[in-house]
Amino acid sequence: MNDETSKYHQLHDYRFFVTPEHECSYLPNRQATTLFIDPQADLTTETYSLFSELGFRRGGDHVYRPHCTLCHECKSVRINVNKFTPSRSQRRISKKNMNTTVHWIEATYKQEHFELYQLYMNHRHGDSSMVSDDSEQYQRMMNAPWCKTKLAEFYDNDKLIAVAITDWLGNGLSAVYTFFDPDYSEYSLGTFSILQQVTAAKKSERDYVYLGYWIKDCDKMSYKNKFAPIEVFNGHSWQIHS
Structure with a gap:
């Protein structure tokens, strides 16, 4: 057993569950299924880091991966921060935010954050079921x-204008959710x-920023492909997307 294989060996004892088919959240007229790790499993940041390398992602404390039989459009993507060079457009965005101050803090509930989250969700999703007054859900x-x-x-x-929820994994950062003042x-x-x-990953000597899933024909995910060269997980290994 080589080193690459042995590091995943500890994942073999985990149980997995597949959901029934349900309506796809991203592509019209598609049915989706999802593979979940047993929610009772004893996970750690270390094991979650390994699952992230295999295309999994967390939603709250549930860890999942798309598992559709007839469709394989959802691709897990990540930025290799050591190979990434900002585009001209991204450099302009950084320049525009030159007076924006960024503070990293441990994840803790703040009412100010929750109110900004509600403002963002109401603006983006309106009457959608995604909008909730439940602070526990947040x-x-x-x-x-x-x-x-x-x-x-x-x-x-002194005005809070955005919050980026970010998991700090063994080999990278995972972008969970970002919300901002409309x-x-x-x-x-x-x-x-x-x-x-990306900057934080480099400073902490981590190699990647995981961006979740990308679908080629989904417009609201198109921004992820602009962080070239983006790496895509094909189910077996990570490949640079051309």
């Missing part, structure tokens, strides 16, 4: 008890937050 999304999570706070002077949309804070995650 806290479950923010962190899992077995995962090391930090928050990047973005300020314009009045600052022109500052491209979603893109700027990823650039800050």
Whole structure:
């Protein structure tokens, strides 16, 4: 057993569950299935880091991966921070945010964060079921008890304008969710937050920033492919997307 294989050996004892088919959240007229790790499993940041290398991602304290039989459009993607060079557009975004202050803090509930989250969700999703006044639901999304999570706070002077929920894994950072003040949309804070995650990964000597799933024909995911050269997990290994 080589070193690459042996590091995953500890994952063999985990149980997995496959959901029934359900409506795809991203592509119209598609059915999806999802593979979940047993929610009762004893996970750690170390084991979650290994699962992330295999294309898994967390939603709250549940860890999952798309497992569709007839469709394989959902691709796990990550940025290799040592190979990434910002594009001209991304450099302009950084320049536009030159007066934006960024603070990294341990993941903790703040009412100010939750109110900004609600403002963002109401603006983006309106009457969608995604909008909720349940602060406990927000806290479950923010962190899992077995995962090391930090928050990047973005300020314009003393005004909080964005928060990026970020998991700190063994070999990289995982972008969980970013929300921002809609009045600052022109500052491209979603893109700027990823650039800050890349910077934080480099400073902490981590190699990757995991961006979750990317679908080629899904417009709202197209921003992920702009962090070239993006790496895509094909089910067996990570390959540079051309």
